[in-house]
Amino acid sequence: MRQTLFHIPHEILGVPVLGVGWLLAVWGVVAAGLLFAQFRRRKEQGEIASSSGVLIMMGVAIVFVLPLLEERLEGGEVLGLPIRGYGVMLMAAVVSGVLLAAHRAAKRGLDPDTIYSLAFAMFIAGIAGARLFFVVQYWDEFKQPTWLATIVNIVKFTEGGLVVYGSVLGGMAAFVFFCHRRKLDWLQLGDVIAPSLLLGLAIGRVGCLLNGCCYGGVCETGPAVQFPPPTAPFVEQLRSGQLIGIRLSPDGKTIQSVQPGSQAAEMGVTAGESVEWRVSVAEVEAAVKLKDEQRPVAQLTTGSVTTSWRLPELPAKSLPLVPAQLYSTLNATVLCLFVLALEKVRARKGLQIAATLTLYPITRFLLEIIRSDEPGRFGTALTISQWVSIALFIGICALWLRVMKTPALARA
Numbered sequence: 001m002r003q004t005l006f007h008i009p010h011e012i013l014g015v016p017v018l019g020v021g022w023l024l025a026v027w028g029v030v031a032a033g034l035l036f037a038q039f040r041r042r043k044e045q046g047e048i049a050s051s052s053g054v055l056i057m058m059g060v061a062i063v064f065v066l067p068l069l070e071e072r073l074e075g076g077e078v079l080g081l082p083i084r085g086y087g088v089m090l091m092a093a094v095v096s097g098v099l100l101a102a103h104r105a106a107k108r109g110l111d112p113d114t115i116y117s118l119a120f121a122m123f124i125a126g127i128a129g130a131r132l133f134f135v136v137q138y139w140d141e142f143k144q145p146t147w148l149a150t151i152v153n154i155v156k157f158t159e160g161g162l163v164v165y166g167s168v169l170g171g172m173a174a175f176v177f178f179c180h181r182r183k184l185d186w187l188q189l190g191d192v193i194a195p196s197l198l199l200g201l202a203i204g205r206v207g208c209l210l211n212g213c214c215y216g217g218v219c220e221t222g223p224a225v226q227f228p229p230p231t232a233p234f235v236e237q238l239r240s241g242q243l244i245g246i247r248l249s250p251d252g253k254t255i256q257s258v259q260p261g262s263q264a265a266e267m268g269v270t271a272g273e274s275v276e277w278r279v280s281v282a283e284v285e286a287a288v289k290l291k292d293e294q295r296p297v298a299q300l301t302t303g304s305v306t307t308s309w310r311l312p313e314l315p316a317k318s319l320p321l322v323p324a325q326l327y328s329t330l331n332a333t334v335l336c337l338f339v340l341a342l343e344k345v346r347a348r349k350g351l352q353i354a355a356t357l358t359l360y361p362i363t364r365f366l367l368e369i370i371r372s373d374e375p376g377r378f379g380t381a382l383t384i385s386q387w388v389s390i391a392l393f394i395g396i397c398a399l400w401l402r403v404m405k406t407p408a409l410a411r412a
Contacts, residue, residue, distance in 0.1 A: 001212050001227050005088060007080035010070060018066045018081060027062055031055040054120060068152050073290065089207030090162075094123055096203055097196035104192045114184070115192070121178050122171040129170020130162035131155075137163070137384065164201065164364075165388045171197075187406065190353030191346070197356060198336035202329045209325035216322025217372035218242075224320035229311060230285040232373065234318040238298060239279045243315055246300075248277065255302070267305055276301040287311045324371045331363050350403035357396050361389035 008017055015021050035052060071079040098119040102112040135142055135154055144150040175193075179186040208214040212231025227233040237243040245262020246255050246269060255275050258265050279298045287295040288311070299308040338359070339352050346352065365386050368374070374383040382390075 001210055001225075001231060002085050003211055003231065004082045005085050006083050007071065008083060009080045010078040016067075018070065019063055023066075024059060024062050027055075027059055031059070065155065069155070071289075074286070085210030086207040086213075089210065090204055093200035093203035093207070094119070097193075097200035100199055101193045101196040104195070108188070108192060110189075110192065114182075114189075118175070118178050118189070118193070121174045125174035126167040126171035127162070129173070130164065130167035133163040133166025133169075163385070165385055165392075168392075185349070187350035187353070187403065190350060194352040194356040195336050195339045198332045198339060198360070202332035202336060205325050205329040205332065208328070209323070213373065214325055214328070214371065215373050216324035216327075216370045219320045219322045223323055223326075225323045225326075226317035226320055228317050229314075230281070230288050231318070233321055235279075235281050235284060236373075237318050238284070238314065239281075241277055242319060244298075244300070244309070246275070246277075248275065252277065264300075267307060269300070269302060269305055273302040273304070284311065321372075322370045324367065327370065328367055331367060332360075335359055335363065347408055348403055348406045349409065350399070350406060354396065354399050354403050357392065357399065361393040361396070365389040365393075 010017065012022060017023055034055065066081060069081060071082050073079060098115060101119070102115045105112050105115045131154065142150060142153050144153055175190070176186065178184070179189060205214070209225070212227045212233055215227070215233045229235070229238075234243070241248050241255075241264075245259035245264040247257040247259075248254070249256050253274060253276075255269060255271050255273050257271050258269055277298075277300055280296075283295055283297045286292065287297055293310060293312050295310060296308040297311055298314070300306070335356070339356055342352050342355060368383050368386045368389075371383075374385065376382055377384045377387060
């Protein structure tokens with residue numbers, strides 16, 4: 001798995017790429033071309049003004065936001081802007097979904113420009129909702145000593161940390177507002193974009209595989225995947241002691257069992273011993289980034305043993321895990337094809353979006369069973385995504401009532 005594909009360099013020919021530099025110049029040319037094209041097509045002034053606002057916001061992001069996301073070494077040397085596999089697949093998901101929706105809109109006599117405007121609104125609201133959901137859920141991991149560092153940590157969404165259901169809720173809010181403001185038939189438009197939502201999800205889950213998030217439980221038989229440091233599965237297994245072959249008590253102070261043949265067993269560690277097991281996630285990340293093979297990343301202290309580990313002394317990859325991300329991709333692909341097939345038997349407006357919002361919560365609830373990246377919530381074994389699935393499934397009944405009240409469509 002590959003979290004970082006490459007880095008955009010900090011400078012080219014002595015001129016910064018981000019901030020006031022190459023990227024801003026390129027964006028200025030692109031923005032001017034887009035506005036000129038809209039003017040030539042005689043778009044309304046309101047649409048041109050709206051597009052101008054979006055283009056200006058992108059320029060502001062290039063100047064002020066992207067430079068904050070550049071990666072730096074401990075000595076302050078700038079590596080450049082990391083291009084993450086998760087972010088690339090996220091953009092591929094958005095572009096693919098928008099193109100499919102625009103194609104379907106044209107076939108139904110709708111202006112594809114409506115899809116492009118809707119896509120931008122839903123993308124911004126969806127990303128905001130997905131990130132907000134994740135940040136609230138894992139707030140302790142985002143808090144930093146200063147507010148600026150906290151904000152920078154929050155906006156690094158291309159490194160992962162987006163919750164699908166947060167995206168669904170944010171996107172739905174933007175969709176309803178967009179349809180209300182433009183007085184559009186939301187059931188008809190919902191049918192147009194329904195397969196795109198699933199296509200985007202199918203592609204986006206490949207990004208989860210590259211990033212190492214949304215992972216499954218330990219797999220003893222069947223297809224499996226393994227993740228290198230510093231991905232979340234590797235770090236989590238290191239924290240729990242699984243990676244060196246120990247199982248800790250719930251309070252983390254006693255060794256409950258030792259895996260035969262593991263590193264811990266070879267060191268003479270035995271069950272029942274008191275233990276102090278320290279793992280530094282920051283040191284793991286630094287060791288990988290700096291390629292530092294001498295940096296200690298973990299330490300085990302028992303009554304008989306005190307040992308520290310450097311990264312090369314640990315297993316190169318995590319234990320085999322259920323490929324939950326690939327199963328999620330397969331699930332979304334099958335649902336996308338099914339919803340597209342409903343086009344042939346579409347009896348009423350809203351059937352495709354209603355089917356999407358009914359089937360996805362069911363399959364998501366089941367997929368959560370094989371994942372191990374989220375704990376149970378509210379005193380139960382159900383994850384937050386399973387609780388949201390239940391709520392969405394119940395709420396979708398109101399949509400079905402609305403769909404069934406619409407007049408039947410004439411058969412082609």
